[in-house]
Amino acid sequence: MNKKKYYVVWEGVDPGIYTTWTECELQIKGYKGAKFCSFNTHEEAAQAFQSSPLDYINNKKKDPSKIKPTPSFYPKEVEDNSLAVDAACSGNPGKMEYRGIHIASRQQIFHFGPLQGTNNIGEFLAIVHGLALLKKEGFDMPIYSDSAIAIGWIKKKKCGTKLPHTQKNDKLFSMIERAENWLKNNIYSTRIIKWKTKEWGEIPADFGRK
Numbered sequence: 379m380n381k382k383k384y385y386v387v388w389e390g391v392d393p394g395i396y397t398t399w400t401e402c403e404l405q406i407k408g409y410k411g412a413k414f415c416s417f418n419t420h421e422e423a424a425q426a427f428q429s430s431p432l433d434y435i436n437n438k439k440k441d442p443s444k445i446k447p448t449p450s451f452y453p454k455e456v457e458d459n460s461l462a463v464d465a466a467c468s469g470n471p472g473k474m475e476y477r478g479i480h481i482a483s484r485q486q487i488f489h490f491g492p493l494q495g496t497n498n499i500g501e502f503l504a505i506v507h508g509l510a511l512l513k514k515e516g517f518d519m520p521i522y523s524d525s526a527i528a529i530g531w532i533k534k535k536k537c538g539t540k541l542p543h544t545q546k547n548d549k550l551f552s553m554i555e556r557a558e559n560w561l562k563n564n565i566y567s568t569r570i571i572k573w574k575t576k577e578w579g580e581i582p583a584d585f586g587r588k
Contacts, residue, residue, distance in 0.1 A: 384423035388413040388431040391484050395423045400586035407582070408458065408482045452578050458482035461508050462522045462573065464583035465500025468492075471541060476504035478511070479583040481522070487511070495541070495550045501528035502537050504583075505570060506557040513566050520569040524581045529570055535561040 385396045390405035390412045406412035413431040417423040426434055458481050465476035475491025488507060491500070505528055508521045523529055531538050537554045541547070573581045580586075 382418075384417045384420050386415055386417065386423050386427045386431075386434075388427070390414065393427075395420070395427055398586045400580055400584060404479070404484050404582060406484075408484050452481075456481070456522075456578060457520055460520045460522055460571075461487065461512065462581050462583040463501070463504035463508050464524065464581050464585065465497050465504055466585035467495065467497040467500060471496045471547075474500040475585075476500040476507070477583055477585075478504060478508050481582050484582065493550055493553075494547050496539060498525065498527050498531075499537060499539050499541065499550065499554065501525035502531050502539075503553060503557055505529070505532050506560060509566055509568055509570075510560055510564075512568055513564065518567075520571050522571050522573045522581060524573040524575050524584075526572060529572060532561065532570060 382397070383399070385399065385402035387393050387396065387402060387405045390409050392405055394405075396402045396405070402414060402416075406414050415426065415431070415434045417426060460481050461478050462481050463476065463478045465474060467474040471494060473492035474495035474497065475489065475493070477489040478487040479485070480487055488511065490503070490507065501523060502525075505521060505523050509532075512519065512521070527538075536558060539554070543551045575581065
């Protein structure tokens with residue numbers, strides 16, 4: 379079992395203390411001059427966060443356990459000026475949410491939920507949300523999704539969920555209907571690209587709950 383780490387981000391998108399490398403990477407990747415370091419305990423991390431990063435980064439006398447994590451950079455084929463979308467679900471069905479992250483800046487562009495649903499529905503709605511937003515704002519950038527199922531539903535302009543429509547999830551199915559209608563009534567040139575998780579790691583919009 380891997381030992382738990384705490385990641386301090388002094389300079390990044392949202393400075394703070396994070397408990398997973400995925401969360402930390404979202405704050406530093408693409409952020410010029412990012413300063414961060416890992417610690418073995420929350421107490422050490424909290425003390426470091428209140429101190430200067432120069433006391434911990436590139437300090438040869440520091441404790442060997444406080445080694446700065448090495449970020450993994452995506453290959454050139456991944457377009458930085460793009461939108462990554464992903465969904466998470468606590469149970470399936472369960473509390474579902476989705477979001478969109480701009481890859482180059484690691485900024486969260488949109489977030490929705492939680493709402494009772496499934497992960498595949500969340501992935502589908504996230505792509506449609508991204509398509510509608512990019513068209514409205516006039517941005518020309520691709521959308522990355524790690525869900526082959528959701529991408530297939532987008533191509534068919536139809537959410538293929540087998541989740542029963544009940545009174546409890548009526549709001550969800552209203553969203554699905556609006557999404558399907560948007561796909562049927564709009565022309566878009568946005569490229570939807572399958573994120574290669576095995577080659578590139580988790581998609582930047584991942585919620586880090588695996």
